[in-house]
Amino acid sequence: MVTGPTVSVEEGASGPVRPRGLLAARIAPPGGGGRAALWTAVGVLVLMGAAALFAPWLTDMDPAATDTTATSLPPGTPGHPLGTDALGRDLYTRMLHGARSSLLVGLVAAAITVVAGTGLGALAATGPRWLDTAITRTADALLALPLIVVALALAAVAGSSLSTVVIAIAVTAWMPVALVARAEMRALRARPFVRAAYSLGLSRGQVVRRHLVPNALPPIAAIAAFEVGHAILTESTLSFLGLGLPPNQPSWGNLLTDARSHLLTGQWYTVAIPAAAIVVTIVAVNVIATGLDRHEATEGRTW
Template sequence: MAERGLKPASSASSGALPAEPVRPRGLAVVRVPLRGGGGRAAVWGAVGVLVVMGAAAVFAPWLAPQDPIATDTTAVSLPPGSPGHPLGTDDLGRDLCARMLFGARSSLLVGLVAGVITVVAGTALGALAAAGPRWLDAAVTRTADALLALPLIVVALALAAVAGASLTTVVLAIVVTAWMPVALIARAEIRALRERPFVRAAYSLGLSRGRVFLRHLVPNALPPIASIAAFEVGHAILTESTLSFLGLGVPPNRPSWGNLLTDARSHLLSGQWYTVALPAAAIVVTIIAVNVIATGLDRHEAAEGRTW
């Protein structure tokens, strides 16, 4: 397979160095699995699910039939399908449809923001460790090794004690405990790419270290990072729900899927099973959809026959 980043030499100059480096296609891998063979329907279905979830979150103020935090003592614990309350109400008379829609805003926002920051920070640190001096490489890898042993709950407790429960606290807790795998993968990919013939050819053409790093090393390391990025978003959504369920995440006065589970946990074995089933189903379906897309990216990258 021709390496990304350099034009292949023509047959007339077989064995010669490539004439000119070109910008790699980078994250073109993201859209290829959607056109592929096996699993295409599953990936499209997962994309559709996330589009619906995202649209519901964005348009929640217009779609919600009621105020998500308004209580109604005359409409307590109504089952799904009740007039004016399509998904029923909780034990305080709050509309579950409205709370699910606004909960999606909190959960998906935290997942997306934390996932993006995690991937960007991890990729940057991994790239610097791979291309920088030995002391920087050692500092990044040792820090990553140490933080991998640090429980998420400990970080969340420390941040909540200092800053209080908020969306920012959740995002910081996720980023602090999740950037390490991304950094280690980026570091390993770039270190392996430095020894590839097309990178040596770029140096022999007189390109500076910075240009080779930005135009050839980092873009060629992005495809495997793209798949882990999707997994990180799913992990962030699940982590937010877990922290909110434990009271360490989104403030109780703001709906999120984790908070809905917290409010409904006492009704798990009662007749109000739907108060637990609805947010739990939303979390499970979203995580599965994200993981299907991540697996599609990973399988496509493996099918390309990468050798580094």
């Protein structure tokens, strides 16, 4: 699917529309996508979600509680299965509550990104030419920027909070969704059933809601899964740099921030445990997204 160094989207009226270039590399990276890997990834995400959802019932400790008599305990210590940090806070408890924050940011930011991107893609596909040009040129310009720098700037201006992180991620992640949605819907406009809908007197908004968006959902769903992983990684990066969630709110990124000064003092596990959780979650999300994209590509759609 990777055909060149530029981002472009192929449009046509005779078959499913496939993204090309760097955009394709982002939403359909190569790698394993077999059935076993897919179900393993689903299982990992189910476990992560269950751990986050039931965190208050899986541990009775306060994630912010310190214990000066139990500082820097290694994993496997009785009562502290993942050890404690330099302040005596239980890492198992902080990991569970951190999962709640990180996964919440990932899901909410991805949902906003997909809704905004799909809406802008629909406007570009069905609106006047000037609006199409404005949306696509804005998307192209933002894709040319180092988006983490843009997110850092937004977070620095607005301050540390969950809503700020979510907005910063959504502002810097809607472009691929919009470009894919636009291309799919432009191809769909030439289909007989869409022309028939217009001939029956349906308004543009009704056609978009009833026909264009539902039929453009398969590729959008694939890229939406990738956006979840992107949002989790961005939140972790912002928190690690001190511009993400407030320091008193556990998240995987904040755990990395707390542990970075202890990496060379023998407390490697305070960094390795949250880093492993981030990597495993993002890999699982990407495996599922790749599976969705490959299924959509091989099965295709008949309109």
